[in-house]
Amino acid sequence: xxxxxxxxxxxxxxxxxxxxxxxxxxxxxxxxxxxxxxxxxxxxxxxxxxxxxxxxxxxxxxxxxxxxxxxxxxxxxxxxxxxxxxxxxxxxxxxxxxxxxxxxxxxxxxxxx
Amino acid sequence: xxxxxxxxxxxxxxxxxxxxxxxxxxxxxxxxxxxxxxxxxxxxxxxxxxxxxxxxxxxxxxxxxxxxxxxxxxxxxxxxxxxxxxxxxxxxxxxxxxxxxxxxxxxxxxxxxxxxxxxxxxx
Numbered sequence: 584x585x586x587x588x589x590x591x592x593x594x595x596x597x598x599x600x601x602x603x604x605x606x607x608x609x610x611x612x613x614x615x616x617x618x619x620x621x622x623x624x625x626x627x628x629x630x631x632x633x634x635x636x637x638x639x640x641x642x643x644x645x646x647x648x649x650x651x652x653x654x655x656x657x658x659x660x661x662x663x664x665x666x667x668x669x670x671x672x673x674x675x676x677x678x679x680x681x682x683x684x685x686x687x688x689x690x691x692x693x694x695x696x
Numbered sequence: 697x698x699x700x701x702x703x704x705x706x707x708x709x710x711x712x713x714x715x716x717x718x719x720x721x722x723x724x725x726x727x728x729x730x731x732x733x734x735x736x737x738x739x740x741x742x743x744x745x746x747x748x749x750x751x752x753x754x755x756x757x758x759x760x761x762x763x764x765x766x767x768x769x770x771x772x773x774x775x776x777x778x779x780x781x782x783x784x785x786x787x788x789x790x791x792x793x794x795x796x797x798x799x800x801x802x803x804x805x806x807x808x809x810x811x812x813x814x815x816x817x818x819x
Contacts, residue, residue: 623806
């Protein structure tokens with residue numbers, strides 16, 4: 584199985600500040616045939632299902648604010664929230680869908696400082 | 697607007713079979729561009745992909761659960777279902793159904809999610 588790790592486990596950022604979450608896969612999830620990284624980011628608020636934010640490592644889902652951005656390739660990826668808003672308090676998960684079993688990172692909790 | 701709704705018993709006894717159904721509305725499960733999946737989340741823990749199915753019945757399972765899991769589809773009812781047999785307390789979780797992103801392949805992100813249903817395994 585591909586193991587996904589995330590860092591940090593949690594972080595607190597001031598309103599309007601930048602939040603950076605890192606995700607690492609135990610093997611490359613880049614498929615050269617289509618030049619895509621099979622990596623997604625999800626946001627989960629308490630009592631709610633996960634919400635897809637980013638797919639193909641950097642493609643923002645429709646309706647997701649542009650303060651959310653994804654970057655990286657191969658085994659190392661980053662989710663950046665450029666200007667943290669109160670409604671961004673949540674747990675963020677990365678997920679690889681390169682090969683089955685699809686696996687998720689353990690999550691990073693983002694709070695307001 | 698696409699909606700997915702999980703349904704089934706909230707309490708299952710150890711060693712019995714957990715059975716859940718996901719009803720799809722606002723879209724057709726028979727569309728050939730989507731896969732449909734089940735994911736679970738134990739209380740306070742992370743997410744685990746259980747498996748996914750295509751409208752034709754093609755299935756993919758997580759090997760960690762494969763021997764106990766069956767996912768099936770009923771296109772006439774616009775539903776797909778999950779059965780987990782021989783459950784233990786470790787199967788206690790919120791179970792989500794979801795639709796993969798459009799792409800006619802399994803290897804797509806999980807786009808739309810149901811609200812989830814809590815299943816507790818206890819005698």
